[in-house]
Amino acid sequence: MKKNNFYITTPIYYPSGNPHMGHAYSSIFADVFARYMRNDNHKVYFLTGTDEHGLKIQKAAEKDGLEPLKYCDKLSKVFMDLTNQLNLSNDDFIRTTEKRHYKSVNDLWNRLEKSGDIYLSKYKGWYSVSDEAYYNEDEIIEKNGKKFSTFSGSPVEWVEEESFFFKLSNWTDKLLEFYYKNKNFILPVSRRNEVINFVKTGLKDLSISRTSFTWGIKVPNNAKHVIYVWLDALTNYLSALNFPDEKNNLYKDFWPASLHIIGKDILRFHAIYWPAFLLAAGIQPPKRVFGHGWILSGDEKMSKSKGNILNPIEIISTYGVDQLRYYLMKEVSHGSDGSISLKNLENCINSDLANNYGNLCQRIFSFVSNNCNGTIIKTLKESKSDLNLIKETQKLTKNLRTEMDTQNLNNYIKSVINISFLTNKYINDEEPWKLKKENIEKMNNILHLSLEQIAKISILLNPIIPLSTSKVLDALNIDKKSRNLSFLDGENILSKNVKINNLKILFKKII
Ligand code: MSP
Numbered sequence: 001m002k003k004n005n006f007y008i009t010t011p012i013y014y015p016s017g018n019p020h021m022g023h024a025y026s027s028i029f030a031d032v033f034a035r036y037m038r039n040d041n042h043k044v045y046f047l048t049g050t051d052e053h054g055l056k057i058q059k060a061a062e063k064d065g066l067e068p069l070k071y072c073d074k075l076s077k078v079f080m081d082l083t084n085q086l087n088l089s090n091d092d093f094i095r096t097t098e099k100r101h102y103k104s105v106n107d108l109w110n111r112l113e114k115s116g117d118i119y120l121s122k123y124k125g126w127y128s129v130s131d132e133a134y135y136n137e138d139e140i141i142e143k144n145g146k147k148f149s150t151f152s153g154s155p156v157e158w159v160e161e162e163s164f165f166f167k168l169s170n171w172t173d174k175l176l177e178f179y180y181k182n183k184n185f186i187l188p189v190s191r192r193n194e195v196i197n198f199v200k201t202g203l204k205d206l207s208i209s210r211t212s213f214t215w216g217i218k219v220p221n222n223a224k225h226v227i228y229v230w231l232d233a234l235t236n237y238l239s240a241l242n243f244p245d246e247k248n249n250l251y252k253d254f255w256p257a258s259l260h261i262i263g264k265d266i267l268r269f270h271a272i273y274w275p276a277f278l279l280a281a282g283i284q285p286p287k288r289v290f291g292h293g294w295i296l297s298g299d300e301k302m303s304k305s306k307g308n309i310l311n312p313i314e315i316i317s318t319y320g321v322d323q324l325r326y327y328l329m330k331e332v333s334h335g336s337d338g339s340i341s342l343k344n345l346e347n348c349i350n351s352d353l354a355n356n357y358g359n360l361c362q363r364i365f366s367f368v369s370n371n372c373n374g375t376i377i378k379t380l381k382e383s384k385s386d387l388n389l390i391k392e393t394q395k396l397t398k399n400l401r402t403e404m405d406t407q408n409l410n411n412y413i414k415s416v417i418n419i420s421f422l423t424n425k426y427i428n429d430e431e432p433w434k435l436k437k438e439n440i441e442k443m444n445n446i447l448h449l450s451l452e453q454i455a456k457i458s459i460l461l462n463p464i465i466p467l468s469t470s471k472v473l474d475a476l477n478i479d480k481k482s483r484n485l486s487f488l489d490g491e492n493i494l495s496k497n498v499k500i501n502n503l504k505i506l507f508k509k510i511i
Helices: 022-038 055-064 067-084 100-114 169-181 189-200 229-234 248-253 264-281 310-318 323-332 342-372 384-397 400-403 408-431 440-461 466-475 486-488
Strands: 008-009 043-050 092-095 120-126 133-137 141-143 147-150 157-166 222-227 260-262 288-292 294-295 375-377 497-499
Touching: 008 022, 008 440, 022 043, 022 067, 022 260, 022 288, 022 294, 022 310, 022 323, 022 408, 043 067, 043 248, 055 067, 067 141, 067 310, 092 100, 092 408, 100 120, 100 229, 120 440, 120 486, 147 440, 157 222, 169 189, 169 264, 222 229, 229 264, 260 264, 264 288, 264 486, 288 497, 294 384, 294 440, 310 323, 310 342, 323 342, 323 408, 342 440, 342 466, 384 408, 384 440, 400 486, 408 440, 440 466, 440 486
Parallel strands: 008 043, 008 260, 043 092, 260 288
Antiparallel strands: 120 133, 120 157, 141 147, 375 497
């Protein structure tokens, strides 16, 4: 059966400071799905990049004493480096200052103009530079004589200027109909409800150009205006597929996008503005927007302006990249907010990686290397306890695809790590080391099943901890093409005759 193509994106990052854990979290989350879908034999395109226009970037560049483009060249590079440091498997890295993007944004604007969804007027209202967002009067509070958004807590300023508007108000009912027809367009469900309740109150037309600064893409045929940075930025998802050339293979293969991974703070842009722009322009909207929660430090969102940042690069150099990836994906609940701390990170590395999965691999690999010359041949039928382990494993793997279909990665990891736990217990109960003299065939069978379990667990954990699991799969001599999820349909991974190589320690215990 032909598998669906899968186009997944991270938000493109504002290069207005150094990357922090929130950025790392969004990126790794998306990367796990890209890798998982590849392992499940889907054709995958995974995009990330940088969002380089708008007042926020212009101001950051001024502060740094650089021309905006020079500033973006410097900072975009830092985010590009981050993709390597986090071991992302992205197929492309888009910058919104690239020609291909300008072309795509211009075309989208022209389509919206042609469809009659754009008009010229004057914007009077609140604007937050750090969110690059407009807020209604009822979304503002005053503290110590200053005004802030109640939604994000960011400072807002009063803006009055000529602006083009998008007739978003016309899209209220059509969007609601779209959400009802496409039940899983916004996930998790709590975010879907949030959006629907907001849209139900009625949408106002949206200002989509600015005239009080210059750093952006000019409105076609009206250079006084620069296009609102969110209309510009969202279009990156199309630009990377060579839109407006709808006949090229990338666009044909991958649009509409399968999954936009974003943080909940930018849900409105992706779940309301984006489908409205696309529907108005006659382009199919994406299939899903998943809005994850925030990473908190204490009770607060981790962010540069709050100064409470845990630096992902420092953590990677101290603990390792798989360790950080595993911790963020396992311990931070993907739907809601989650606090992180070094203590929890260390506990998680010790309990799940070092003592559980790492220990399982190490004990079996070193036993097979030291006692069986690295070779195991299975000759017997499965014993009762073998069958029991196989059955329990099947129970735990049964729902894995469904969990991943709705981005329930927390449950997925819990199930997989539980398989590792059960396998360790099986080995403790069966005590293969006691059988070397009296029943070598039985010993080999136990070791063979243990290696089969290790292979399965490694393939399942591969999207999350790609470096360590690849070492294990290499040592099991499983070729790259066979590292897929077809065993979920009941197949075995290993042949009866297994030859392994030595395996070095995967995870050091943190003391
Ligand atoms: N440039 C926009 C995205 C445009 S997409 C067309 C933007 N950039 S950002 O750099 O500010 O944020 C990028 C992503 O990181 C967003 O999904 C945001 O939610 C996420 N995070 C930033 N801080 C975060 C946390 N503390 N926790 C989790 N994710 C958060 O928004």
